[in-house]
Amino acid sequence: MKIETKEIYKCEHCNKLYQLKHWCLEHEKTCNKNPDNDRACFGCRHLTKKSETIYYDTGYGESERKVDLLYCNKLDTFLYPPKVEHKGNMYETEPKENKPMPRTCKVYDDESTDFDEFFNCN
Template sequence: MKTKENVTVYHCDFCPKKLFVKSAMTRHEKKCSKNPINIRACFDCINCEEVIIKYERSPQTYPESELVKSKSFKCIKKNIFMFPPKLEHSQNGLPDYVEHRGEEIIQEKMPLNCEIQQSSSDSLNEIFGWNKTS
């Protein structure tokens, strides 16, 4: 067994991950799901539903462009399609063409805060009448 002394270990500020390369940790922290800038109001909202979309892979990274299925999100109240924060930080960027049920769609960033957000716990409180003042 080999042991190394005086090795620098980088720790993520948001999760227990440890890496030996500083640039890799910087990249990880940007995408980390525990990072507060990646926690969006939509993830806990009952108006947000997961949908399957198709997008075109770029011919720059693949020999031929092709439609690929992927998960995305749709706000039922606003009737908009949204991409998660992980895609914002993607090296490939956003795809040029995205479709849902055969129609081309435009995706927006998930908002950090939303004025119409209804968390699942709020809806349970309404259904069962919890936390109501008499």
């Protein structure tokens, strides 16, 4: 039997283990538990999913397919999460833009119903 002692790398946020430092660093950038990847959008009722037709260039011509994108009803725009931002593989949408999720948001709302807007007298 061979016993080897070697360094392993552990994600600071979720404790996942990696043998290669490079992959651990890559993972940490997109780790869901990395506070840097947290956005108010994830707990906000304005965020919904929308099915959208994406047009793309295949190299031989244009093609299309349907994808599910995140959409903010309040800001009236598509939003992509930090993970997509890091990878740089966001879709381009028209006429409504696909933007990165804001770090802080003025229209953030975690209420689950619309009733408060009717009864809120502040």
